[in-house]
Amino acid sequence: MSPRSSSTAPTANHAHTRERGAPMSNTHTTPTHRPQHLDEEIAGGVGESPLRPDGSLKVRGDFAYASDLWAENMLWGATLRSPHPSARIRSIDVGPALRMDGVRAVLTAEDVPGRNLYGLKDLDQPVLAEDVVRYRGEAVALVAADHPETARRALDLVEVDYEVLEPVLDAERAAHDDSLPRVHPGGNTVRYQPIVKGDPDAEADVVVSGTYTVGMQDQAFLGPEAGLAVPAEDGGVELYLATQDLHTDRKQTAAALGLDPEQVRMTMSGVGGAFGGREDLSVQVHVCMLALHTGRPVKMVYNREESFFGHVHRHPATMYYEHGATRDGDLVFVRARLYFDGGAYASKTPVVVGNGTTLGVGPYSVPNVRIEGWGMYTNNPPCGAMRGLGAVQPAFAYESQMDRLAEELGMDPVRLRIRNAISRGDSTPSGQVLDYPAPVAELLRRVRELPLPRESTAESTNPDIRDLPGGASNTTHGEGVVRGVGYGVCIKNICYAEGADDFSTARVRLQVVAGEPIAMVHTAAAEVGQGLVTVQQQIARTELGVERVNIHPNDTSVGPAGSSSASRQTYVTGGAVQAACRAVREQVLERVAQRCGDPVERLSLSGGKVVSETSGVLADLAEVLGSEVVEATREYHHRETFPLDEQGHSERAQVQHAFSAHRAVVDVDTELGLVKVVQLDCSQDVGKAVNPDAVVGQIQGGSAQGLGLAVMEEIQVDGGRIRNPSFTDYLIPTILDMPPMNVDVIERGDPNAPYGVRGVGEPPTISSTPAIVAAIRAATGKALEHVPVGPEHIVE
Amino acid sequence: MDFLRPADWSEALEAKAKHPEATPIAGGTDLMVELNFDHRRPEILLDLSRVEQLRQWSRLPEAQGGVLRLGAGVPYSRLIDEVGAALPGLAMAARTVGSPQIRNRGTLGGNLVSASPAGDGHPPLIASGAEVEVESARASRTVPVAEFFTGVKKTVLAEDELVAAIRVPEATGPQQFSKIGTRNAMVIAVCTFAVALHPRRETVGTGIGSAAPTPRAASEAEEFLAAELAERDQWRRPTPLPESVVDRFAELVVNATAPIDDVRGTARYRTHALGVLARRTLGWAWEEYRNSAETAGRQGCA
């Protein structure tokens, strides 16, 4: 075990805004003789936006994704899935499938070598269904064949005799009606969590209430689930795959295979997006079972339709809210009941309930609170992690409520928000004091000041239809088009919470290759498109003063990094890389210190040189290193968090909070109910923009995903069945739906975090949705209590 | 699976006669989706992409009254660029199909034979009174587009027949096409409406998509409007249409539909939206007609 890094002191704790790329202000005196110029020779350090090492490959289409994996002599795997949301399996006959030409294996629950259960939080999901199936799409049997088409056709020959059962389909009913069938033996509640603060029965002058629902959203990553398993000589298996978290996959896979974790070696292959949908297992155990059974490499890759059944989705929610305020607009209380439909297996439902309730009043200071959250089992498709986990749903509700309250008070909705905005030193409903900047009011002011678009083209005499709702579909030339503006602001916790030991590991090696010092960074942290590879390079350049930084492929031969989720990797893996680099640097400097007599504290690495504060350049780094390899491995653990008690209290349930504010401008064809989002602007505090371009990219992408939830993205489930498992009917925004953005990034460093960073990826997904719906309400006057908002909600 | 690649039209017809079970493939933008979903497993694919005749279009001799003959394999992008001025309604519809990639490959012939209720090419063809040229090694015939479809994904094609071309009368008056989708691009229609004014014949054409098992014309709406226009001598001296006429036209359009609830929208919304589209498209077409009549009138006086 490598030692924990001494919680690294933050280098940035700014309480002011900086222009992009401007140098950090230093509070301490800059010593003379400090060879600043050498700093600038190293391009692409922290705070700059160097090109991604994988960028050109991806743009050219040359990047190898997991679905491109190939091995000599490999077989293809396929999965038989339940056609019923709830049924008992009477029998399975694999004979006919096994007799088909080209079929090499047909496996069922009986063939699971180890524990036939897995799950991120609760061990409740079988690798292959045993006696019952709990959702339409549950894996029942596996086939390996010489050809993917053969494997697919063999699935039709596996005979499963089902006794169809009555499914549980309504999460809210499941929470209160004990007469419903039990989806799992322990009952239908995965987690119930109340949060109580102050006087939960407080009364107020002005009270508004509403019931809000959020549809089931899909991560819709473009690269489907894929993996290639190769049996190894030691009886273990090598698995090449696309995932968000290698070590958690390994732990679960090894247990199911009955192997030691060391016998399951995983290597990350190109990940085509994740957004939470790759946290749970998909092909992992299945493909390894087939490979171990046949003794041959086996590849599995889902097609788009199967992908809709092969990963969890965002929890649909029904939320009852009541807000009370004084006539002046001070929030007096918030009371809410939140029902999250977790579907057939728990997955991340416990975390969704934890986040949903603790963040359920939004980024506001509220004296009296009662929030109750239920995460339920049903026979609907399983739901789990997705960007904005558990915070997306209540944000739609509480922001809708803030607008409703503003209307009731006759107050400007932004003013109402600013008046009640939480700030540093305030406490959350669970009793956590925010001991870092929380510039919610500032974000609202800033986003309001961003330039507005030109007036609606609908007003002009000869509008270009492409600028109007419906676009080239030619549905309006301006008729019925009304413009609306709306705001949304949100709070999201960063990193794992409620007592999880959240850490990452980095191994950094420094050596001279062909006369040049080169750093190698090795972590298991998944690059899922967010640009973590670039961030790691930037940190190593900054800390080690070298130009060339190679990123070792992610695998399980280094310690865990945790999941690329919860907006946490730049924070924790960034922290681990920083710590490992500093340990390497220390070793190098100590050597020079011994030789030259300068104390280590006065030395630094910069521009490939060892530099002394007092006497300038002392030596070439390459020379100092010679043929030696300096290596260090460090873990970075963020400060501790604690569980919630039965009243939902905790001194620190969450390690950090992030905030973003959106303004949406929409044109709505009020007669047809068609919407064009004309502009979507965002102000966000990112603590420290390690890579400003990547930060803006995250904000744009997150906003697009929030736009999708606002106006089009919904998995339609009827009787436990998905009606639109394709990109033909599950619509995600195209380039013609996503408008230009003004993105305003501010950096209020978090003193607890490496470089002062604050998680970036999730907040923009959260605050964009309510802003867009508020804008549609402003244009139409409709209540709009469901997202996505469809044309029929606007015209009916 | 066998893959036949006829070099020209007569080879294609012969191949289809010899292998009636062969499935033709043009742009493949419908068929490949079906194959990927395993909805179809053809034994033989008949690739039409080398058949030059299918990729050409021409103007039929004037004697036949200004008709464009569009080879079944002309992709949407070329229809927009090359015949957009002569067939504005069809071009508007073509612009709404899929994405640039789909418009580069997808063909009108494929759109017709797929016979989806949501085929965007169908309503403007019906509104224009277009005909499908169907051919086999035995014989050839023409079928009015409105009669080409016999049900969802079903057409009148016999098993040895191929679509050679679509004959579309050139526009002699304004045409409009509108499509409702829940996204601003790349979307299957929730419903569509096409209208074409035919001043020379003093008739009105309409086409409705995605609101019944097959695309269809709103014949009563067409007749009502034509009668109104004739009665008030509107073709020669156009004035703004009375609100009551526009409303009645929209009502008759709606009456011609038989929409259902599905993943893309409700029957109720479709009915509502078609009413709005009928009013708007007629308004735009009529305004354009009045403006052109005015211009023509002014030129006549000068």
Ligand SMILES: Cc1cc2nc3c(=O)[nH]c(=O)nc-3n(C[C@H](O)[C@H](O)[C@H](O)COP(=O)(O)OP(=O)(O)OC[C@H]3O[C@@H](n4cnc5c(N)ncnc54)[C@H](O)[C@@H]3O)c2cc1C
């Ligand atoms: C992403 C995407 C978006 C789409 N968007 C739209 C849209 O917005 N609107 C829309 O209407 N459609 C859309 N489509 C469907 C499709 O692109 C169109 O229907 C297109 O016109 C099909 O033409 P094709 O040449 O690709 O047909 P193919 O796929 O090649 O063939 C379709 C059918 O026609 C038959 N066929 C083709 N040519 C002939 C012939 N000459 N004689 C006899 N049979 C023939 C084939 O056997 C097959 O049954 C979309 C498809 C995709 C994949």
